[in-house]
Every structure is written in structure tokens, then in C-alpha cells.
Amino acid sequence: MALPTSRRNLLRTAAGMAVLPAVLPAVLPMVPSASWASAAPAALRHPGLLHTQADFDRIAAAVRAGAQPYRAGWEKLVANGRSRSTWRARPLETVVRGGTGQNYPQLYNDVHAAYQNALRWRISGDKAHGDAARDILNAWSGTLKTVTGNADRFLAAGIYGYQFANAAELMRDYPGFDVERFRRMLLTVFYPLSDDFLVRHNGACITNYWANWDLCNMAAIMAIGVFCDDRAKFERAVDYFEHGKGNGSVMNAIPFAHPGGLAQFQESGRDQGHTMMGLGLLGSIAEMAWNQGLDLYGHAGNRIMRAAEYVARYNLGEDVPFTPYVWGTGTTCARREQTVVSAVARGQNRPVWELLYHHYANRRGLSVPYTKAYAERVRVEGGGGDYGPNSGGYDQLGFGTLLFTRAAAPAGGGLLPTGVTRVFRSVNLPAEGLAASGALGVLGEAAPLRIVPGPADPKGCSLVDDDGRYLRHKDFRLRFDADDGTTLFERDATFHARAGAEAGTVRLESVNYPGRFVRHRRHRLWLDRAEDTAAFRADSTFRPTTA
CATH class of the missing domain: 2.80.10.50 (Trefoil (Acidic Fibroblast Growth Factor, subunit A))
Incomplete structure (x- = not known):
């Protein structure tokens, strides 16, 4: 599937930058994404989702040297109970999110335990953590058959599908990890739900579901595509990001530009917790694409950056402009409208800011004063288990201070x-x-x-x-x-x-x-x-x- 011509750019070499010392590796000139899409023989990169090997080389060197804030980020990871090598999986054959019989906390706790142990193995080389991550992933791929429930099953497929794929990507070459069985689980349990949601939106009006619903399922399809070496799935997620009809495509998720480098997020009139969740998903999608050589961060004049500045500014206590937002709901597209930015959950802390700040400020050298201030406010970022026991505390994989801190790139x-x-x-x-x-x-x-x-x-x-x-x-x-x-x-x-x-x-x-x-x-x-x-x-x- 060829992507339509756009100004999206290809980084023909890995985008990671060393911090000790802080140098910029050779990066060839960027070309439009249509050229990238036409280069079908090019293999997908591994590890190539939220993290690359260059990232882990930078992080491990910084942690060994005791450099801050890496060391503080490492200590935050080590202190999380899910990162212990003694964690034991509790796999289920059927996961239910929404309606009666919900049991999905067992899934998200194990997903985060797999990811956190994988991080500890990648950074420290400690085999006990590698074994723990492998065993959690193998337990679930050998057991899980179905994700179900009410409409929330699509959230489960999207959020935990993209997170599971990220954990597995870090372990793909680990001895004893059953890669093929894990691929089958992603392709038969998670992907069909994510694909169906982006196509049919649970039978509802195309604008009925908030941006987060599209975004998490786009993230899952992108991550599953990379882990499974399925280029078409990766391209499908990119195409939806740029041109999709639902609320998760970037110009629908960030529908209004305002003066002063600000842009309004689709859920800003709903509440600030879901708004930050959406920013985190946009950042994750852009980072995964970046590590495959595609710049979605810069789409439409750095649209994601402008939304981050808007959300950060408002949640830091300042006023922001607001354009009334009108959308259709249900199966009949009944009209609804929001006329003011929502103060619900204003000032909430979620681990989404380091990723956005370090890309725009230090990779790209752009001025993001509000994003910077919020990153400093939430530093040191934790992960699943550090932000409460409910599902919202597990919406992000987190640990951005450890994983995304980077020095400013020389130009x-x-x-x-x-x-x-x-x-x-x-x-x-x-x-x-x-x-x-x-x-x-x-x-x-x-x-x-x-x-x-x-x-x-x-x-x-x-x-x-x-x-x-x-x-x-x-x-x-x-x-x-x-x-x-x-x-x-x-x-x-x-x-x-x-x-x-x-x-x-x-x-x-x-x-x-x-x-x-x-x-x-x-x-x-x-x-x-x-x-x-x-x-x-x-x-x-x-x-x-x-x-």
C-alpha cells in the first residue's frame, strides 16, 4: 500500500544520539514519506519501536556513570515492584474489559511487568530479569485466546496490544522466547479488534469515539506491524495517522490551531486526564515511526508539538484559547458541543512529557517552554504501578526520564x-x-x-x-x-x-x-x-x- 505524497520525512539512518559523549551520528538527508513507502525491499528495524539499540547504549553508559537524571530514572524503575525478577505471570484464556466479569487488571499488570523486566535486562544485562520478561511473555502467548467485553474491549486491544508488542520487541532474540507463538497471539487476538475498530468504530458514528480510541488502536497496529515484520500493517497505521476519517488522525485529534504556537486537542473540552493520555499515544506513535525512519512528529508544522504546548500551558494554570468543538454521537450522529476547556483533572501528572520535550527541544532544537516546564514538574517519571492502581495508571509504559533524556544535538x-x-x-x-x-x-x-x-x-x-x-x-x-x-x-x-x-x-x-x-x-x-x-x-x- 503506497502512502499519498506528503512532507513526512525519512531519516535514512538510526535517529538515536549518544549522550556520553553528546554527539550526533551521521544522518543522511530526509526525503518525503512517499519515497519511503515505495522502498518496499527495505527491512523494518529491530529493536525499532519505542527504543533502539543506540538508545540502550546511551542509557546504559549514563546509568553506569551515575549521570543524572538517568540514575534517578533507573532507581525509579528498580523501585517498582513490577520490575522484580521474581514477578510471576497470571495468564488468562479470556480477558474481559467492560461489562460484567472484568479481569483485565491481570493483563495490564503482567504487560508492565514484562516491559519493566525487559528494560532492566537491556540496560543492566541481568539475566534474571531477561528470564522473567521471557517467562511472562511466553505464559500469555501460550494461554490467551480472546479479549472481550463491551466497547471497552477495543481499548484493551489497542492499549495492551501496543504495550505487549513493545515488551516483546525488546526480547525478540532472547533465548527461549517463543517469538512465533507471540506473533500469532498478537495477530489473532489483538490485531483483529484494532483493525475492526478503525474500520467500523463499533458500528457507531465515525466521530462518536474520542481520539484516544483511535490512537491506541493505531499504536497497536503500528507496533504489531513492526514486531511481526509486516510492513503493510505499519504503513496502514501511518496512513490512518495522516488521512484517517476518525478522531485519531492527527488533524482530527488536533483540530484547531491557535496563535502563539498552540493547538487544541480534541478531548480538551472533556477532561485533562484523557487529553494527556492522547498526547502520550501521539508521542508513542511518532516515536515508533521515528525509529523506523519516518518523521510524524513534524507533520503539519509540528502539530503534536503545538498541542503539547497547549495542554501543558493550561495544566500549568494558565489560560488558553478554546474553539467550540462540535461532533456527532451514537449511531445517528446526534449533535453535541463543547464550548469551554475542561478543568476536570487539571494539573494531573502522567508520564508523557519527557518523550515530547526531549524530541522537540533536544533532537530538533525547538522552543517548547510549557512542555519543558511540565517535564520538569513530573520528573522523575515512573511507569505502571507508580500512578495508582486503576487502569489509567497503566495507560503509558512510562519511565521517560530514564528512557528519553538526551542531550541537545549539535547543528x-x-x-x-x-x-x-x-x-x-x-x-x-x-x-x-x-x-x-x-x-x-x-x-x-x-x-x-x-x-x-x-x-x-x-x-x-x-x-x-x-x-x-x-x-x-x-x-x-x-x-x-x-x-x-x-x-x-x-x-x-x-x-x-x-x-x-x-x-x-x-x-x-x-x-x-x-x-x-x-x-x-x-x-x-x-x-x-x-x-x-x-x-x-x-x-x-x-x-x-x-x-
């Missing part, structure tokens, strides 16, 4: 730090620097510009002004323009930082016109072909200094 070959703001002063006219006159780039009173990894090449960089406009070239003239979502814009706005004419200075080389550099001529900024002259080197050299 421009290491010459420029990412995620910081600098002014770029001309070396031969030091009272002036990169600035804007309307939309045009000029040499004038130097404007503060935020350095972010280049959207067309993470080894490159982009410069963003206070209005969110990118420095880009068009017809070889430098301009400050808003991101229009095209691949051409991404390339026009991406530069490679090269050493300048003096120590501590840089030159900005175009990524799509190699050999052309940003330079000033008569106080205007141009993208000119390099000349081997002292005058050109001076005109194209800038000194980044603290704004």
Missing part, C-alpha cells in the same frame, strides 16, 4: 549549538548583522535568531526569528518566510555551517546549492557562489554571539 557539523538564540554579526561590519526588513534579509541591526536543526538535513541548521519565520533563499535572495510545508521550502531554509574567515565565526552554505553562501552586498543578503577572494570571505562570514 551545522558541530559549529553551532542547537536550541539556542544568537545574533549573527558581520565580521567586516561588526555593528551590523543578519536582520529583516519586512520579509527581505538585510544587513542591519542584528536580530535574535534561534538555531534549530535543518528540516532538510539534521546535520545542517536553520535560523528562525521571533515571529517563527525561517531565513531562506528564493531566487538567490535571502528572505524571512513562514514554513509553507513544502520540501522545497525545507531545503531553501537549511544551511551547513562552515568555518568562517576568523576563529569563532561561521559561513552558511546552502544545502540545495552547494558552493553558494549567504553574503551581504550593499546591505542586502544574497546567496552567492563562493569566490576565492578576501572580500568574499569577509562578506560571507558572521560571528554568532549571545543575543
Whole structure:
């Protein structure tokens, strides 16, 4: 199944970044997801769901060194009773969620025990924990036949299906783990329910179910696809994320954009607990796709990031704008409306923030002040069992402080730090620097510009002004323009930082016109072909200094 053309991007090599030391590995330029989808022979990566081997190398080194906050995150994991190697599974043949005879807590406790023991084995190498995780997974795959109940059975299939697949992905090569039997369980017990929900929505109006219902089942199909090496299932989840008709597709889950880099989540008028659950599922889907080389985090102008900022801001006690939300319910699509953001469960803590913060702030170098503040508030993040005994406390696998902390990635070959703001002063006219006159780039009173990894090449960089406009070239003239979502814009706005004419200075080389550099001529900024002259080197050299 080929995906429709979009601006989603492929990272052709693993996205993990080392922290000890903090370096960015070689990453080739990104291409649209349609190109990724057409590359059918490419194998899915393993481990390649929420975590890669590069992640575990980074985490294990940091824990051994006692580096914070990794060490605190490790201690949080070790303190959780489900992470003990003495945990014994209690598998069921029939799991019931919703209605009479509910017994599904046995499932979610064992899922989290398998995952937490798998983490301890991956990070410490302790065989006792590997054996415990393997035995839990084998016990369930040898016993479970059915997940049932009322409509909540679809929640069980989605949430625990994606979590089970993540635990199993960490154990896929472990001695004695019955991989094939576990695959059969995922494909015959969990996947059919998730697939049926996204197709039929339990016979209800397409908008009847909240975004979380779609999101957890999308996550399950994506995770099962990767674990089972089923590319079509992975692509199905990606296609639904981008183009699905239900409330879980990204533009339905985040239907309204607001000024100030904010975007309203579909459940914001319902309550804040489910809203945070939805953000966690969006982050998990995006992270699993990222580890397979696909950037869903950046879809539609970083839509997920804008929703995270909105939710964090409101739950930190500040006001947010709210657009009335109208939807259809039941089987007849009876109209309902929400007119205000909900204060129910406002300020709740869930372990969803470290993943979002470290991707946007440290992988991508973007400013996310509210997401950052909430990540700091919930730090150190725990997992299942640390947030109460009810099912909501097990909606996220958690332990984000341990698992998703990463250092800020350098941009421009290491010459420029990412995620910081600098002014770029001309070396031969030091009272002036990169600035804007309307939309045009000029040499004038130097404007503060935020350095972010280049959207067309993470080894490159982009410069963003206070209005969110990118420095880009068009017809070889430098301009400050808003991101229009095209691949051409991404390339026009991406530069490679090269050493300048003096120590501590840089030159900005175009990524799509190699050999052309940003330079000033008569106080205007141009993208000119390099000349081997002292005058050109001076005109194209800038000194980044603290704004």
C-alpha cells in the first residue's frame, strides 16, 4: 500500500544520539514519506519501536556513570515492584474489559511487568530479569485466546496490544522466547479488534469515539506491524495517522490551531486526564515511526508539538484559547458541543512529557517552554504501578526520564549549538548583522535568531526569528518566510555551517546549492557562489554571539 505524497520525512539512518559523549551520528538527508513507502525491499528495524539499540547504549553508559537524571530514572524503575525478577505471570484464556466479569487488571499488570523486566535486562544485562520478561511473555502467548467485553474491549486491544508488542520487541532474540507463538497471539487476538475498530468504530458514528480510541488502536497496529515484520500493517497505521476519517488522525485529534504556537486537542473540552493520555499515544506513535525512519512528529508544522504546548500551558494554570468543538454521537450522529476547556483533572501528572520535550527541544532544537516546564514538574517519571492502581495508571509504559533524556544535538557539523538564540554579526561590519526588513534579509541591526536543526538535513541548521519565520533563499535572495510545508521550502531554509574567515565565526552554505553562501552586498543578503577572494570571505562570514 503506497502512502499519498506528503512532507513526512525519512531519516535514512538510526535517529538515536549518544549522550556520553553528546554527539550526533551521521544522518543522511530526509526525503518525503512517499519515497519511503515505495522502498518496499527495505527491512523494518529491530529493536525499532519505542527504543533502539543506540538508545540502550546511551542509557546504559549514563546509568553506569551515575549521570543524572538517568540514575534517578533507573532507581525509579528498580523501585517498582513490577520490575522484580521474581514477578510471576497470571495468564488468562479470556480477558474481559467492560461489562460484567472484568479481569483485565491481570493483563495490564503482567504487560508492565514484562516491559519493566525487559528494560532492566537491556540496560543492566541481568539475566534474571531477561528470564522473567521471557517467562511472562511466553505464559500469555501460550494461554490467551480472546479479549472481550463491551466497547471497552477495543481499548484493551489497542492499549495492551501496543504495550505487549513493545515488551516483546525488546526480547525478540532472547533465548527461549517463543517469538512465533507471540506473533500469532498478537495477530489473532489483538490485531483483529484494532483493525475492526478503525474500520467500523463499533458500528457507531465515525466521530462518536474520542481520539484516544483511535490512537491506541493505531499504536497497536503500528507496533504489531513492526514486531511481526509486516510492513503493510505499519504503513496502514501511518496512513490512518495522516488521512484517517476518525478522531485519531492527527488533524482530527488536533483540530484547531491557535496563535502563539498552540493547538487544541480534541478531548480538551472533556477532561485533562484523557487529553494527556492522547498526547502520550501521539508521542508513542511518532516515536515508533521515528525509529523506523519516518518523521510524524513534524507533520503539519509540528502539530503534536503545538498541542503539547497547549495542554501543558493550561495544566500549568494558565489560560488558553478554546474553539467550540462540535461532533456527532451514537449511531445517528446526534449533535453535541463543547464550548469551554475542561478543568476536570487539571494539573494531573502522567508520564508523557519527557518523550515530547526531549524530541522537540533536544533532537530538533525547538522552543517548547510549557512542555519543558511540565517535564520538569513530573520528573522523575515512573511507569505502571507508580500512578495508582486503576487502569489509567497503566495507560503509558512510562519511565521517560530514564528512557528519553538526551542531550541537545549539535547543528551545522558541530559549529553551532542547537536550541539556542544568537545574533549573527558581520565580521567586516561588526555593528551590523543578519536582520529583516519586512520579509527581505538585510544587513542591519542584528536580530535574535534561534538555531534549530535543518528540516532538510539534521546535520545542517536553520535560523528562525521571533515571529517563527525561517531565513531562506528564493531566487538567490535571502528572505524571512513562514514554513509553507513544502520540501522545497525545507531545503531553501537549511544551511551547513562552515568555518568562517576568523576563529569563532561561521559561513552558511546552502544545502540545495552547494558552493553558494549567504553574503551581504550593499546591505542586502544574497546567496552567492563562493569566490576565492578576501572580500568574499569577509562578506560571507558572521560571528554568532549571545543575543
